[in-house]
Amino acid sequence: MTIWNLGSINADMVYGLPHLPAAGETLAADGLERFLGGKGANMSVAGSRAGSRVSHIGAVGPDGRWAKDRLTEYGVDTRFIAEVDVPTGHAIIAVDAQGENLIILYPGANHALDSAQIGKALASANTGDILVLQNETNAQVEAARLGHELGLTVCYAAAPFQAQSVQEVLPYLDFLILNEVEAEQLRQETGLDAAELPVRHVIVTLGSRGARYLQQGCDPVDFAAHKVQAVDTTGAGDTFTGYVLAGMDRGMPMEQAILQANRAAALMVTRHGTADVIPDLREVRDAQLD
Template structure:
């Protein structure tokens, strides 16, 4: 099996600040680092490091070849990443001393993915493969419909959250992952709680409290507690969780085992500064002692 990821690719500019800036406030950063990022790239790297074959569908600008090379180095299949005329997406990320972050995102080439590119990529997919999307690219609805028609397991990570974007793909989904705030916002927009959504499997991440899993067909709900660690940077933790969950499913794990492993990976991730470049590999996760 394989994971197909219609996903963003960004240059993440991470600034260490004493606290997150308020309106009109100017802060001096004590440190600047650049990482490979984007929710899509993060998920691809996480799933690849968790042992899956991951095919990334995306786009970079003329100056973004370094990002494609980095993804390749991390074990991601990059044959379906195109080069656009617009700049590569990038994010400006402020991280405070407690590890909380604030992000400004420029989509760039992530919104230039064509239907031909998408169709050509997914023509190589096989029934039973996984397709994952996030809300940082264009063509999400088209991909979801195409994935459903091809017999793929269609998954959506509902961030950056827009209720309209989630509702547009809901009819085609098999799996939905969103955080607690996003779940509340979706319920306000749709009138449906997570266990009532027309999606067979739903995970709501709860930050430092872990995650909650809903099997909407059976009505089963499971709680998964988080591990207590000292967080230094929460950037990319949710993406790491998602990549590891999908890799677990792809590799045939029971859902409870996949979620538990993903929580371990996310716990390691928040103890590291950075995004895709510092996502833990499977050995890190298996060897971790909490």
């Protein structure tokens, strides 16, 4: 089976800072690194490193061929990544000494996708394949509708969060993942708690407290996070999602997939960077965690 990822591709410019800046404050960075990033690219790399076949649907500009090449190196199928006349998306990421971050995002080529490109890619999909979307590209509703019509398992990682965007794809979803703040914002908009959403599988991530799994007709199940020394939380949620999707793709029970994803996310926060430092399956299995 295949995970089809309609996802963003960014150049992540990561600046190390003594603390996150306040409004009007000027800070000198003590480090700068460039990584392959974007929630989509992160999830594609995570899914591939977790053992799944991942095909990425996206776009880069003339300045972004290095990103497409990097994804290929990580085992991701890049045949459906278009090169367009719009600059590649990028993110400016500030990380403080405690590993917390803030992010400024420029969408660029990630919003230059067209429906024909998505249709051409998904024409190669098979019933039962997984389609995952995030809120960093255009054409999400069209892709979710098409995936649903083709019999794919349609998944949505609701970040960056917009309640309207979630509501627009909600009728087509089989799986939704969001954090507890986003779940509360969605409740305020819809009047529905996470457990009441018309989606078969819902995961609410709880940061350092782990995650909660909600399956229709079943009691919630909580999963504690591993205790590690975090140095950078950037990309941890994407790593978690990619590993959960890979577990689903490989036929794992959801509980087992979440446990493995928790381990991957715990390793990820001990590393500086994004897609380039996502742990592979062997590292996740061999890691000595509490």
